[in-house]
Amino acid sequence: MGNDRTRRPPVHHDRPETALNSRTTTTHDAPHRYPGRLLIQELRRWPTLVLLAICLVVGIPVVIALNPPVDVVSFGQHIGVGARAPDLSLSGPAQLVQVGNTRLDVPRLQVDGPLRPQLTIGPVQRNAAAAQLFDRASLGSAATEAVAALEAGFVHWYLRGALGLVAFAVVAAAAGGCLRILVALRQHGRSEETVPHIGEIARRWSGTIRRTTVLAVVVSLLGWAAAGVLAYAGAASGLQDVRSLSDLVGASHVTPAPVGPVLTGYTGAVIGDSRAVRVGGPPVADPTGDDTTCERSADSPAVEIGRVTGEKVLNLACPGATIASGLRGAQQRDGTSVPPQIGRLKQVQNLRFVVVVIGPNDLGWTDFIQYCYAVADCADNLTQGEFDYRLAAFDRDYGDLLQDLDALDGHPQIVVMTSYDVLDPDADPACPAVRGPAGTAGLNPTKIELLASRNAALNHVLAAGAEKYGFSVASPALTPLCTTGADQIGADLQGLTDPEPFHPTALGSLRMAASVAALVEQAVPIRDRGSG
Numbered sequence: 001m002g003n004d005r006t007r008r009p010p011v012h013h014d015r016p017e018t019a020l021n022s023r024t025t026t027t028h029d030a031p032h033r034y035p036g037r038l039l040i041q042e043l044r045r046w047p048t049l050v051l052l053a054i055c056l057v058v059g060i061p062v063v064i065a066l067n068p069p070v071d072v073v074s075f076g077q078h079i080g081v082g083a084r085a086p087d088l089s090l091s092g093p094a095q096l097v098q099v100g101n102t103r104l105d106v107p108r109l110q111v112d113g114p115l116r117p118q119l120t121i122g123p124v125q126r127n128a129a130a131a132q133l134f135d136r137a138s139l140g141s142a143a144t145e146a147v148a149a150l151e152a153g154f155v156h157w158y159l160r161g162a163l164g165l166v167a168f169a170v171v172a173a174a175a176g177g178c179l180r181i182l183v184a185l186r187q188h189g190r191s192e193e194t195v196p197h198i199g200e201i202a203r204r205w206s207g208t209i210r211r212t213t214v215l216a217v218v219v220s221l222l223g224w225a226a227a228g229v230l231a232y233a234g235a236a237s238g239l240q241d242v243r244s245l246s247d248l249v250g251a252s253h254v255t256p257a258p259v260g261p262v263l264t265g266y267t268g269a270v271i272g273d274s275r276a277v278r279v280g281g282p283p284v285a286d287p288t289g290d291d292t293t294c295e296r297s298a299d300s301p302a303v304e305i306g307r308v309t310g311e312k313v314l315n316l317a318c319p320g321a322t323i324a325s326g327l328r329g330a331q332q333r334d335g336t337s338v339p340p341q342i343g344r345l346k347q348v349q350n351l352r353f354v355v356v357v358i359g360p361n362d363l364g365w366t367d368f369i370q371y372c373y374a375v376a377d378c379a380d381n382l383t384q385g386e387f388d389y390r391l392a393a394f395d396r397d398y399g400d401l402l403q404d405l406d407a408l409d410g411h412p413q414i415v416v417m418t419s420y421d422v423l424d425p426d427a428d429p430a431c432p433a434v435r436g437p438a439g440t441a442g443l444n445p446t447k448i449e450l451l452a453s454r455n456a457a458l459n460h461v462l463a464a465g466a467e468k469y470g471f472s473v474a475s476p477a478l479t480p481l482c483t484t485g486a487d488q489i490g491a492d493l494q495g496l497t498d499p500e501p502f503h504p505t506a507l508g509s510l511r512m513a514a515s516v517a518a519l520v521e522q523a524v525p526i527r528d529r530g531s532g
Helices: 035-043 046-066 128-134 136-189 198-239 245-249 289-293 301-309 341-345 365-374 381-406 445-468 506-522
Strands: 070-074 077-083 091-098 102-112 117-121 268-272 313-315 331-333 336-338 353-357 413-417 472-474
Touching: 035 046, 035 198, 046 136, 046 198, 070 136, 077 136, 091 198, 102 198, 136 198, 268 301, 268 341, 289 336, 301 313, 301 353, 301 506, 341 381, 353 381, 353 506, 365 381, 365 445, 381 445, 413 445, 413 506, 445 472, 472 506
Parallel strands: 091 117, 268 313, 268 353, 353 413, 413 472
Antiparallel strands: 070 077, 077 117, 091 102, 331 336
């Protein structure tokens, strides 16, 4: 007689599904059963809960970190729209990234959850679309289009992230299913039962893997949707009271403090560089120490404006002044420290207008003129890149200056003067200013056009900034050097052989004053503005 156990008939379970062994009982995929009940049962198993936690805690941060920004064009700038890399905090601010410069948190846009928006911009492009920022007529529609582009970019990024999270969930569920099968097989190997065929294993576990995959995808998408809702709520709440870029990112603007004694009796003032000084002219009567240090003349634009308007105008300009060193900061000249012109301006009481003459020194304009005189072709990419770099730096400094002027007590009329062209492309080639210093290549129409285009770029920045703040722009009509058929009254500019080449003559100073006087006389007096 053999063993009784060998003759025992096989046991048929009442349940239609069995596990690989008694310790790893699982439920087969049974289409005729309620799928919702099976999903709920699967949701109670700890391996499934671990998988769902991985999808939420690991999957969402991984997708955010790996999902690249979507490139959109807004105001002529290429902007990357995405989300900042997640960290362990429960909430955090959105972020602005300026390529090659800095990462700036936006505290007003505080977002709960892992999905915190990030905009990446730069390098800044100067083009017609960017100019719309300063065009009041088209700013409204351009701003609407810009916001729509950013919103579309974020939606694109968000949907692409959702697809990435679905892929993560599917892969994680497949890996989890494989791991559960391996664990079951290992447990079965320790028992006395025969190891099932691989087909039988796949049949028994297919329903479980399918259900865990569905749960992983659904829970991941719900988590992604919740993160999106929190991001939208945080951004919308933070943007409610934003009216400017300073409101959004904060401001670190520090204006120069008032300097020196209080001054009264002046209706206007002029700040700026050597063009406003009128270097080379006769000295002023009874000069102050700063008048002498800065060589201010008796026929400067400030004096001429006073003569034309019948008002008393203060001249604070100084040769070599830039915005950083001269207007907003102290200027060292001949061993003497000249106080910031803005600081002195703040001590002048009851001003009705202020004239601003600035720009060429900030760009190091003399460098470009001398280079064009010296070489056969000055239109190379290296010097063009240097000019663009300096112009961008001037643009930033100019923005700070405009804020200082806009905050002056009494809100005087601000008149920004543009820069004049020294030569015309059709200038007489035999003219000394065209031939240049001895031993140099001199200028030609191509070089003069290049210099004129760069001067136009400077004037565009000057005018655009002034218009943004509602300031006036004066463009003096000075006759360039070496111009054939010019009037016989006299030259507006000093020539290359004069003591101060390319600076205004007395006549040029008068023309500069006339361009300002016309604007000042047309303006509504400051004391009358508030009543309108």
